Amino acid sequence: MSSTQAVFKSFIHTSLLCLFILVLSSCGTDHDIDSAVLKMNSDSILLMNISLGFIMLGVALKLEVKDFILVFSAPKSVLVGFVSQFFALPFLTFLFVLILKPMPSVAMGMMIVAACPGGNISNFMTSIANGNTALSVCMTAIASVVAVFMTPFNISFWGGMYAPTASILSNVSIDFIEMLKIVGMILLIPLVIGMCLRAFKPKMADFLLPITHYGSMLIFGSIVVFAFKANTELFLKYIHLIIFIVLAHNAIGILTGYSLARLFKLPGTDQKTLAIETGIQNSGLGLGLIFAFFDGMGGMAIVAGWWGIWHIISGLSIAYFFKNKNL
DSSP: OOOHHHHHHHHHHHHHHHHHHHHHHGGOOOGGGGTBBBOOOOHHHHHHHHHHHHHHHHHHTOHHHHHHHHHHHTTTHHHHHIIIIIIIIHHHHHHHHHHOOOOOHHHHHHHHHHHHHTTTHHHHHHHHHHHHHHHHHHHHHHHHHHHHHHHHHHHHHHHHHHHHHHHHHHTOOOOHHHHHHHHHIIIIIIHHHHHHHHOOOOOHHHHHHHHHHHHHHHHHHHHHHHHHTTTHHHHHHHHHHHHHHHHHHHHHHHHHHHHHHTTOOHHHHHHHHHHHHHHHHHHHHHHHHHHHTTTTTEEEEHHHHHHHHHHHHHHHHHHHHTOOOOO
Protein backbone atom coordinates (compact mmCIF):
# COMPACT_ATOMS: atom_id res chain seq x y z
CA MET A 1 0.00 0.00 0.00
CA SER A 2 1.35 3.45 -0.94
CA SER A 3 1.76 6.18 1.66
CA THR A 4 -0.89 8.25 -0.16
CA GLN A 5 -3.45 5.47 0.09
CA ALA A 6 -2.49 4.96 3.73
CA VAL A 7 -3.13 8.59 4.66
CA PHE A 8 -6.56 8.57 3.04
CA LYS A 9 -7.42 5.35 4.84
CA SER A 10 -6.36 7.16 7.98
CA PHE A 11 -8.71 10.03 7.05
CA ILE A 12 -11.59 7.56 6.71
CA HIS A 13 -10.78 5.86 10.02
CA THR A 14 -10.51 9.24 11.76
CA SER A 15 -13.86 10.32 10.34
CA LEU A 16 -15.52 7.10 11.49
CA LEU A 17 -13.98 7.48 14.95
CA CYS A 18 -15.27 11.06 15.13
CA LEU A 19 -18.73 9.90 14.13
CA PHE A 20 -18.65 7.25 16.86
CA ILE A 21 -17.62 9.82 19.45
CA LEU A 22 -20.30 12.16 18.13
CA VAL A 23 -23.02 9.53 18.50
CA LEU A 24 -21.92 8.89 22.09
CA SER A 25 -21.79 12.59 22.94
CA SER A 26 -25.10 13.46 21.27
CA CYS A 27 -27.20 11.46 23.73
CA GLY A 28 -27.76 14.64 25.75
CA THR A 29 -27.89 16.95 22.74
CA ASP A 30 -29.12 20.44 23.51
CA HIS A 31 -31.70 21.27 20.85
CA ASP A 32 -31.70 24.92 21.92
CA ILE A 33 -29.03 25.39 19.25
CA ASP A 34 -31.85 25.57 16.68
CA SER A 35 -33.29 28.63 18.37
CA ALA A 36 -29.94 30.24 19.25
CA VAL A 37 -29.08 33.36 17.26
CA LEU A 38 -25.60 34.83 16.82
CA LYS A 39 -25.29 38.56 17.36
CA MET A 40 -24.08 40.50 14.33
CA ASN A 41 -25.35 43.91 13.30
CA SER A 42 -26.19 44.98 9.75
CA ASP A 43 -23.00 47.07 9.42
CA SER A 44 -20.83 44.06 10.25
CA ILE A 45 -22.74 41.90 7.76
CA LEU A 46 -22.28 44.53 5.04
CA LEU A 47 -18.57 44.81 5.86
CA MET A 48 -18.24 41.02 5.76
CA ASN A 49 -19.84 40.85 2.30
CA ILE A 50 -17.56 43.66 1.05
CA SER A 51 -14.50 41.83 2.36
CA LEU A 52 -15.67 38.64 0.61
CA GLY A 53 -15.93 40.65 -2.60
CA PHE A 54 -12.39 41.94 -2.10
CA ILE A 55 -11.12 38.40 -1.58
CA MET A 56 -12.72 37.40 -4.89
CA LEU A 57 -11.25 40.50 -6.52
CA GLY A 58 -7.82 39.38 -5.35
CA VAL A 59 -8.27 36.06 -7.17
CA ALA A 60 -9.58 37.77 -10.31
CA LEU A 61 -6.66 40.21 -10.49
CA LYS A 62 -4.38 37.23 -11.24
CA LEU A 63 -6.56 35.87 -14.04
CA GLU A 64 -6.17 36.30 -17.75
CA VAL A 65 -8.22 34.86 -20.59
CA LYS A 66 -5.23 32.71 -21.61
CA ASP A 67 -5.44 30.93 -18.24
CA PHE A 68 -8.90 29.68 -19.15
CA ILE A 69 -7.80 28.74 -22.66
CA LEU A 70 -4.91 26.71 -21.22
CA VAL A 71 -7.11 24.80 -18.80
CA PHE A 72 -9.95 24.26 -21.27
CA SER A 73 -7.54 22.88 -23.85
CA ALA A 74 -7.76 19.76 -21.67
CA PRO A 75 -11.17 20.21 -19.99
CA LYS A 76 -11.47 16.80 -18.34
CA SER A 77 -10.07 17.96 -14.99
CA VAL A 78 -12.34 21.03 -14.95
CA LEU A 79 -15.42 18.92 -15.65
CA VAL A 80 -14.53 16.38 -12.96
CA GLY A 81 -13.89 19.24 -10.54
CA PHE A 82 -17.25 20.79 -11.42
CA VAL A 83 -19.06 17.50 -10.76
CA SER A 84 -17.15 16.99 -7.51
CA GLN A 85 -17.87 20.50 -6.25
CA PHE A 86 -21.49 21.06 -7.22
CA PHE A 87 -23.01 17.59 -7.47
CA ALA A 88 -21.03 14.95 -5.57
CA LEU A 89 -20.32 16.93 -2.38
CA PRO A 90 -23.89 18.28 -1.92
CA PHE A 91 -25.28 14.78 -2.60
CA LEU A 92 -22.89 13.07 -0.16
CA THR A 93 -23.64 15.79 2.40
CA PHE A 94 -27.34 14.99 2.04
CA LEU A 95 -26.62 11.27 2.62
CA PHE A 96 -24.43 12.17 5.60
CA VAL A 97 -27.28 14.21 7.08
CA LEU A 98 -29.74 11.32 6.54
CA ILE A 99 -27.41 8.95 8.38
CA LEU A 100 -26.38 11.31 11.17
CA LYS A 101 -29.69 13.14 11.67
CA PRO A 102 -28.16 16.21 13.37
CA MET A 103 -30.22 19.11 14.70
CA PRO A 104 -32.08 20.86 11.84
CA SER A 105 -30.03 24.08 11.97
CA VAL A 106 -26.78 22.06 11.93
CA ALA A 107 -28.01 20.03 8.95
CA MET A 108 -28.91 23.24 7.12
CA GLY A 109 -25.48 24.69 7.89
CA MET A 110 -23.80 21.60 6.42
CA MET A 111 -25.89 21.88 3.25
CA ILE A 112 -25.11 25.59 2.89
CA VAL A 113 -21.34 25.02 3.24
CA ALA A 114 -21.47 22.13 0.74
CA ALA A 115 -23.36 24.33 -1.73
CA CYS A 116 -20.70 27.07 -1.67
CA PRO A 117 -17.86 27.17 -4.24
CA GLY A 118 -14.25 26.50 -3.33
CA GLY A 119 -12.49 29.14 -1.28
CA ASN A 120 -9.67 31.17 -2.80
CA ILE A 121 -7.25 30.02 -0.09
CA SER A 122 -7.28 26.71 -1.99
CA ASN A 123 -5.03 28.36 -4.61
CA PHE A 124 -2.36 28.98 -2.00
CA MET A 125 -2.68 25.44 -0.62
CA THR A 126 -2.48 23.92 -4.09
CA SER A 127 0.78 25.75 -4.75
CA ILE A 128 2.20 24.36 -1.48
CA ALA A 129 1.13 20.85 -2.50
CA ASN A 130 2.84 21.21 -5.90
CA GLY A 131 -0.53 20.70 -7.53
CA ASN A 132 -1.88 22.30 -10.69
CA THR A 133 -2.09 25.94 -9.58
CA ALA A 134 -3.46 27.15 -12.93
CA LEU A 135 -6.26 24.59 -12.65
CA SER A 136 -6.92 25.65 -9.04
CA VAL A 137 -7.19 29.36 -9.87
CA CYS A 138 -9.39 28.72 -12.89
CA MET A 139 -11.60 26.32 -10.96
CA THR A 140 -12.04 28.95 -8.24
CA ALA A 141 -13.03 31.52 -10.87
CA ILE A 142 -15.30 29.13 -12.80
CA ALA A 143 -16.89 27.82 -9.61
CA SER A 144 -17.53 31.39 -8.47
CA VAL A 145 -19.38 32.16 -11.71
CA VAL A 146 -21.35 28.91 -11.69
CA ALA A 147 -22.10 29.34 -7.97
CA VAL A 148 -24.22 32.40 -8.73
CA PHE A 149 -26.87 29.92 -9.81
CA MET A 150 -25.73 26.57 -8.36
CA THR A 151 -25.30 27.69 -4.73
CA PRO A 152 -28.90 28.94 -4.34
CA PHE A 153 -30.13 25.91 -6.32
CA ASN A 154 -28.30 23.36 -4.14
CA ILE A 155 -29.39 25.06 -0.91
CA SER A 156 -33.03 25.08 -2.04
CA PHE A 157 -32.99 21.60 -3.61
CA TRP A 158 -31.15 19.56 -0.97
CA GLY A 159 -32.57 21.59 1.90
CA GLY A 160 -36.05 20.90 0.56
CA MET A 161 -35.35 17.15 0.32
CA TYR A 162 -34.90 16.75 4.08
CA ALA A 163 -38.00 17.49 6.17
CA PRO A 164 -36.35 19.31 9.13
CA THR A 165 -34.37 21.65 6.84
CA ALA A 166 -37.35 22.05 4.51
CA SER A 167 -39.21 23.41 7.52
CA ILE A 168 -36.45 25.98 8.11
CA LEU A 169 -36.54 27.05 4.46
CA SER A 170 -40.30 27.38 4.66
CA ASN A 171 -40.18 29.45 7.85
CA VAL A 172 -37.64 31.95 6.54
CA SER A 173 -39.36 32.25 3.14
CA ILE A 174 -36.04 32.25 1.33
CA ASP A 175 -35.98 34.42 -1.79
CA PHE A 176 -34.11 32.55 -4.55
CA ILE A 177 -33.71 35.66 -6.72
CA GLU A 178 -32.43 37.72 -3.80
CA MET A 179 -29.90 35.01 -3.01
CA LEU A 180 -28.79 35.07 -6.64
CA LYS A 181 -28.21 38.82 -6.32
CA ILE A 182 -26.12 38.53 -3.16
CA VAL A 183 -23.99 35.68 -4.51
CA GLY A 184 -23.57 37.61 -7.76
CA MET A 185 -22.47 40.77 -5.94
CA ILE A 186 -19.98 38.87 -3.78
CA LEU A 187 -18.53 36.66 -6.52
CA LEU A 188 -19.41 37.62 -10.09
CA ILE A 189 -19.00 41.41 -10.05
CA PRO A 190 -15.53 41.34 -8.39
CA LEU A 191 -14.48 38.62 -10.87
CA VAL A 192 -15.44 40.76 -13.88
CA ILE A 193 -13.82 43.90 -12.42
CA GLY A 194 -10.60 42.05 -11.56
CA MET A 195 -10.23 40.41 -14.96
CA CYS A 196 -10.92 43.70 -16.74
CA LEU A 197 -8.25 45.45 -14.66
CA ARG A 198 -5.77 42.67 -15.43
CA ALA A 199 -6.55 42.91 -19.15
CA PHE A 200 -6.65 46.70 -19.56
CA LYS A 201 -4.80 48.12 -16.55
CA PRO A 202 -2.14 45.53 -15.63
CA LYS A 203 -0.05 47.98 -13.59
CA MET A 204 -3.06 48.90 -11.51
CA ALA A 205 -3.86 45.18 -11.10
CA ASP A 206 -0.32 44.53 -9.85
CA PHE A 207 -0.64 47.42 -7.40
CA LEU A 208 -4.04 46.30 -6.09
CA LEU A 209 -3.25 42.59 -5.84
CA PRO A 210 -1.41 42.59 -2.48
CA ILE A 211 -3.82 45.19 -1.09
CA THR A 212 -6.95 43.17 -1.93
CA HIS A 213 -5.37 39.89 -0.87
CA TYR A 214 -3.96 40.85 2.52
CA GLY A 215 -6.32 43.73 3.25
CA SER A 216 -9.51 41.74 2.73
CA MET A 217 -8.18 38.80 4.74
CA LEU A 218 -7.32 41.17 7.58
CA ILE A 219 -10.79 42.75 7.48
CA PHE A 220 -12.55 39.41 7.33
CA GLY A 221 -10.37 38.00 10.10
CA SER A 222 -11.19 41.01 12.26
CA ILE A 223 -14.92 40.50 11.68
CA VAL A 224 -14.63 36.84 12.69
CA VAL A 225 -12.74 37.84 15.87
CA PHE A 226 -15.30 40.50 16.80
CA ALA A 227 -18.19 38.15 16.03
CA PHE A 228 -16.59 35.48 18.22
CA LYS A 229 -16.07 37.96 21.07
CA ALA A 230 -19.71 38.98 20.88
CA ASN A 231 -20.87 35.34 20.90
CA THR A 232 -18.20 33.58 23.01
CA GLU A 233 -20.69 32.12 25.48
CA LEU A 234 -22.91 30.78 22.71
CA PHE A 235 -19.96 29.34 20.77
CA LEU A 236 -18.50 27.55 23.80
CA LYS A 237 -21.91 26.21 24.77
CA TYR A 238 -22.50 24.44 21.45
CA ILE A 239 -19.10 23.81 19.83
CA HIS A 240 -18.92 20.25 21.23
CA LEU A 241 -22.00 19.42 19.14
CA ILE A 242 -20.35 20.72 15.96
CA ILE A 243 -16.64 20.02 16.07
CA PHE A 244 -16.67 16.35 15.02
CA ILE A 245 -19.41 16.84 12.43
CA VAL A 246 -17.33 19.49 10.65
CA LEU A 247 -14.18 17.35 10.87
CA ALA A 248 -15.93 14.38 9.26
CA HIS A 249 -17.76 16.56 6.72
CA ASN A 250 -14.50 18.21 5.66
CA ALA A 251 -12.84 14.79 5.29
CA ILE A 252 -15.72 13.76 3.02
CA GLY A 253 -15.05 16.82 0.85
CA ILE A 254 -11.33 16.09 0.52
CA LEU A 255 -11.91 12.39 -0.18
CA THR A 256 -14.62 13.17 -2.73
CA GLY A 257 -12.32 15.34 -4.84
CA TYR A 258 -9.41 12.93 -4.55
CA SER A 259 -11.49 9.81 -5.27
CA LEU A 260 -13.19 11.25 -8.35
CA ALA A 261 -9.85 12.46 -9.70
CA ARG A 262 -8.38 8.98 -9.28
CA LEU A 263 -11.48 7.34 -10.72
CA PHE A 264 -11.16 9.38 -13.91
CA LYS A 265 -7.38 8.82 -14.00
CA LEU A 266 -6.43 12.49 -13.86
CA PRO A 267 -2.74 13.46 -13.57
CA GLY A 268 -1.27 13.36 -10.07
CA THR A 269 -1.05 17.16 -9.83
CA ASP A 270 -4.75 17.40 -10.70
CA GLN A 271 -5.63 14.77 -8.09
CA LYS A 272 -4.00 16.96 -5.45
CA THR A 273 -5.81 20.01 -6.78
CA LEU A 274 -9.29 18.46 -6.78
CA ALA A 275 -8.83 17.03 -3.29
CA ILE A 276 -8.01 20.51 -2.01
CA GLU A 277 -10.60 22.35 -4.15
CA THR A 278 -13.46 20.14 -2.94
CA GLY A 279 -12.33 20.17 0.68
CA ILE A 280 -11.76 23.94 0.93
CA GLN A 281 -15.15 25.65 0.79
CA ASN A 282 -15.97 29.35 0.72
CA SER A 283 -17.45 29.19 4.22
CA GLY A 284 -17.28 32.99 4.39
CA LEU A 285 -19.91 33.12 1.65
CA GLY A 286 -21.90 30.59 3.65
CA LEU A 287 -21.76 32.86 6.71
CA GLY A 288 -22.85 35.81 4.59
CA LEU A 289 -25.90 33.89 3.36
CA ILE A 290 -26.69 32.61 6.85
CA PHE A 291 -26.79 36.14 8.28
CA ALA A 292 -28.60 37.55 5.25
CA PHE A 293 -31.38 34.96 5.05
CA PHE A 294 -31.44 32.98 8.30
CA ASP A 295 -30.76 35.75 10.87
CA GLY A 296 -27.58 34.05 12.09
CA MET A 297 -29.35 30.91 13.33
CA GLY A 298 -26.93 29.33 15.80
CA GLY A 299 -26.37 25.85 14.38
CA MET A 300 -25.79 27.11 10.85
CA ALA A 301 -23.44 29.94 11.83
CA ILE A 302 -21.35 27.77 14.16
CA VAL A 303 -21.00 25.08 11.45
CA ALA A 304 -19.86 27.63 8.86
CA GLY A 305 -17.63 29.44 11.36
CA TRP A 306 -15.90 26.31 12.63
CA TRP A 307 -15.56 25.00 9.06
CA GLY A 308 -13.75 28.25 8.19
CA ILE A 309 -11.22 27.56 10.95
CA TRP A 310 -10.87 23.80 10.50
CA HIS A 311 -10.48 23.70 6.71
CA ILE A 312 -7.39 25.91 7.01
CA ILE A 313 -5.83 23.37 9.38
CA SER A 314 -6.84 20.31 7.33
CA GLY A 315 -6.06 21.98 4.00
CA LEU A 316 -2.55 23.00 5.04
CA SER A 317 -1.95 19.55 6.51
CA ILE A 318 -2.97 17.84 3.27
CA ALA A 319 -0.99 20.37 1.21
CA TYR A 320 2.24 19.76 3.11
CA PHE A 321 1.67 16.00 2.97
CA PHE A 322 1.18 16.17 -0.82
CA LYS A 323 4.13 18.52 -1.28
CA ASN A 324 6.73 15.87 -2.08
CA LYS A 325 4.36 13.10 -3.18
CA ASN A 326 4.14 11.94 -6.77
CA LEU A 327 0.64 10.52 -7.23
